[in-house]
Amino acid sequence: MTRLQTVVRWAGPILWLTLALPPVRHALESTLTLQMLVQIPLLALVGWWLRPFLPDRAVKVLNAWNRGGISGLLLASFAAMIWMLPRTMDSALNVPWVELAKFTSVPVLLGLPLAVSWPRAGFVVRGVFLVEATATAFRLGWLYLVSPQRLCSNYLLGDQQLAGNALLAIGAAMSLLLAWKLMWGHVDVDGSHRRSHA
Amino acid sequence: MASLTMYPDDERLAGGERIAFNLYIVTAVALFVLMMLLGLTMRMTQAKWLTVQSPLFYQLLSMHGAGMVGTMALVTTAVMWFFLRKYVQLHLWAFVANYVLFMLGALCIIASIFVGRYGALWTFLYPLPVRGFGLWTSNTSALFMVGYLLIGVGSLLFYLDAAAGIIKVHGNLGRALGLQWLFGGKIDPDHPKAVVASTQVIISNSLGILAGAVVLVMSLVNIFFPTVVLNALLAKNLIYWFGHQYINATIYMGVIAVYELLPRYTGKPYPISRPFLWSWAASTLFVIVVYPHHLLMDFAQPRWLAVIGQMVSWGAGFPVFLVTVFGALTNLHRSGIRWTMPSRLLILSMFGWAAGIVPAILDGTIRNNLVMHNTQWVPGHFHFYLLLGVLAMAMALMYHVIGSRVSAPPNSSADKLGFPLYLAGGLIFTYAFLDAGRLSVPRRMAEHLDSWTFTDKVGSIGAILVVLAMLYFAIRISAGLLKQPSAGAAGVSTADAAG
Numbered sequence: 001m002t003r004l005q006t007v008v009r010w011a012g013p014i015l016w017l018t019l020a021l022p023p024v025r026h027a028l029e030s031t032l033t034l035q036m037l038v039q040i041p042l043l044a045l046v047g048w049w050l051r052p053f054l055p056d057r058a059v060k061v062l063n064a065w066n067r068g069g070i071s072g073l074l075l076a077s078f079a080a081m082i083w084m085l086p087r088t089m090d091s092a093l094n095v096p097w098v099e100l101a102k103f104t105s106v107p108v109l110l111g112l113p114l115a116v117s118w119p120r121a122g123f124v125v126r127g128v129f130l131v132e133a134t135a136t137a138f139r140l141g142w143l144y145l146v147s148p149q150r151l152c153s154n155y156l157l158g159d160q161q162l163a164g165n166a167l168l169a170i171g172a173a174m175s176l177l178l179a180w181k182l183m184w185g186h187v188d189v190d191g192s193h194r195r196s197h198a
Numbered sequence: 199m200a201s202l203t204m205y206p207d208d209e210r211l212a213g214g215e216r217i218a219f220n221l222y223i224v225t226a227v228a229l230f231v232l233m234m235l236l237g238l239t240m241r242m243t244q245a246k247w248l249t250v251q252s253p254l255f256y257q258l259l260s261m262h263g264a265g266m267v268g269t270m271a272l273v274t275t276a277v278m279w280f281f282l283r284k285y286v287q288l289h290l291w292a293f294v295a296n297y298v299l300f301m302l303g304a305l306c307i308i309a310s311i312f313v314g315r316y317g318a319l320w321t322f323l324y325p326l327p328v329r330g331f332g333l334w335t336s337n338t339s340a341l342f343m344v345g346y347l348l349i350g351v352g353s354l355l356f357y358l359d360a361a362a363g364i365i366k367v368h369g370n371l372g373r374a375l376g377l378q379w380l381f382g383g384k385i386d387p388d389h390p391k392a393v394v395a396s397t398q399v400i401i402s403n404s405l406g407i408l409a410g411a412v413v414l415v416m417s418l419v420n421i422f423f424p425t426v427v428l429n430a431l432l433a434k435n436l437i438y439w440f441g442h443q444y445i446n447a448t449i450y451m452g453v454i455a456v457y458e459l460l461p462r463y464t465g466k467p468y469p470i471s472r473p474f475l476w477s478w479a480a481s482t483l484f485v486i487v488v489y490p491h492h493l494l495m496d497f498a499q500p501r502w503l504a505v506i507g508q509m510v511s512w513g514a515g516f517p518v519f520l521v522t523v524f525g526a527l528t529n530l531h532r533s534g535i536r537w538t539m540p541s542r543l544l545i546l547s548m549f550g551w552a553a554g555i556v557p558a559i560l561d562g563t564i565r566n567n568l569v570m571h572n573t574q575w576v577p578g579h580f581h582f583y584l585l586l587g588v589l590a591m592a593m594a595l596m597y598h599v600i601g602s603r604v605s606a607p608p609n610s611s612a613d614k615l616g617f618p619l620y621l622a623g624g625l626i627f628t629y630a631f632l633d634a635g636r637l638s639v640p641r642r643m644a645e646h647l648d649s650w651t652f653t654d655k656v657g658s659i660g661a662i663l664v665v666l667a668m669l670y671f672a673i674r675i676s677a678g679l680l681k682q683p684s685a686g687a688a689g690v691s692t693a694d695a696a697g
Contacts, residue, residue: 123362124292124355131354131404135411142416146426175408182361183372183401189362 012049032155033163047111072117079109086151134174141167205602226273227672233265238661244646245654255644256317263320273592274451281392286363299352306345314338324433336421376475391457398482406443409436442489452591463541464533477517484514491562511562538607539597547590554583575635582628600678623663630657
């Protein structure tokens with residue numbers, strides 16, 4: 001294993017430790033937008049990068065319960081659902097064990113299942129997941145924008161609305177990206193390329 | 199290029215495919231009869247020939263609207279599946295999943311209307327579903343919306359499976375639409391029109407379903423958390439973006455039957471052309487952005503959206519319609535076509551689509567819209583193209599398939615009687631709506647003034663004829679589909695079939 005490969009292999013734990021450093025953690029939790037759209041996605045990325053640490057035997061056992069990647073994507077969706085709620089993001093700032101739960105559950109229950117399941121998912125399953133993710137971005141953005149009161153006691157209304165606008169922008173960007181890819185891009189429908197690496 | 203063989207082998211339905219197709223069609227024709235009976239009840243109530251209490255009338259109107267739109271989508275999905283599976287790999291599970299989710303959604307909708315007394319119409323325009331004024335509860339509206347979500351998920355699964363099949367063969371959706379041939383190059387004469395039309399439907403209706411998924415869930419959030427107040431205009435924009443594309447997709451799925459079947463009955467090839475590809479490319483864009491013509495009367499709507507709505511209305515309907523009707527007439531000209539039921543229905547569908555689109559374009563013009571939009575002109579237009587256009591396209595395929603069971607296109611004496619009955623009834627019924635629109639009779643009203651009832655009575659007579667004809671068609675088609683195919687039914691040549 002080259003030095004670069006070693007670094008890549010340890011990228012997940014390194015990123016996790018970086019995100020857990022108090023100054024970084026405080027900075028990324030200073031606004032709702034940063035916590036929701038930067039810190040949590042980065043924690044999910046940590047989970048994705050933890051995939052090489054999963055023993056082959058465990059992968060085999062998981063695959064038996066993860067046909068077409070559906071179970072894993074469902075698990076990731078439920079985990080994401082929990083960490084989309086203003087209440088949980090708010091509690092993470094006030095209650096240490098909720099913060100700990102965030103730092104463990106997002107990588108393990110969101111990022112890792114995504115990494116295990118995505119290569120196994122076919123075009124239809126991926127399509128449903130991406131359409132639902134796009135719709136969720138629009139819905140949450142709309143919700144944050146129209147909510148008449150502060151949803152988090154730690155964040156101001158203006159920050160909440162910024163998060164709403166950012167989510168709408170993410171939804172629009174995802175729609176355009178998907179449309180472009182399907183219309184003019186190259187799409188690996190069979191997933192044969194990815195599956196061979198799974 | 200579409201086959202000229204009347205019943206080619208690659209269209210043969212066997213095993214699970216046959217069961218699934220039969221389920222779609224038998225369910226659809228049964229639902230059409232039931233929904234038409236509801237429509238007849240409403241027209242006769244407006245004509246004062248029947249007495250139906252207003253709350254029940256709006257329940258019937260909700261059921262009729264949601265039921266007809268859904269059933270049109272169901273049956274035209276079967277049309278798209280029937281032909282598209284010849285050119286790309288489609289999975290039966292996706293086709294069946296769409297059916298199962300449709301039925302579950304339909305059960306939710308039926309329960310919300312007939313048990314929960316939902317009466318906020320198929321458009322569920324915010325905030326009406328949450329303002330039942332004691333006639334229905336918010337939970338009832340939630341059940342109705344869950345029904346829509348289930349149906350939408352079913353459609354999405356089917357479209358994604360179809361997209362996967364198309365992309366696997368053609369690389370991406372742009373190439374499947376034939377965009378690479380718009381400005382030059384030799385068009386592949388074997389590029390299937392069914393693929394072009396299906397691709398358009400997948401693109402536009404998936405976007406529509408996305409909009410529907412957003413607004414339906416937000417409406418549910420509003421139901422359970424009333425403090426989250428929605429922007430009614432934004433909700434209406436999303437609802438019509440979804441609704442317009444969903445119902446328009448039925449035309450574009452249904453017209454595949456014309457492209458595939460007409461050449462077999464005329465015996466003349468129906469080649470693909472650059473204008474054809476241009477028209478479908480333009481229509482793909484236009485159908486996505488045309489929806490604001492439903493909101494021309496909303497004074498708060500941004501002016502630029504209203505302008506887009508009008509301009510695109512004039513452009514959206516024409517390309518595909520002109521190319522298809524011109525192509526069909528060219529194909530028909532001096533063809534020596536034999537007038538059997540499928541060929542009659544195909545040509546009727548061209549007429550229904552063509553004539554039905556004209557009042558739509560008139561209504562899509564702002565000055566006309568101000569005085570026409572809330573009148574029966576609008577149901578006149580959409581009943582015209584749905585009843586005599588889209589349904590005729592779907593029934594052409596149904597009759598064609600039952601012909602494959604006996605190796606000859608159906609053309610019994612009863613069919614020869616049923617067709618003019620359907621045509622005459624349909625014309626009387628739709629022209630009564632259009633004339634009522636001309637007379638400024640409002641739409642969506644349970645009770646009509648005495649001076650409005652003449653067109654209601656004429657419309658009711660037309661509706662009775664249509665229901666009788668449809669009842670016959672439903673029995674004939676269901677019985678025909680349940681027959682075992684005769685040996686050697688496939689592969690009958692055009693010449694044989696045309697006699």
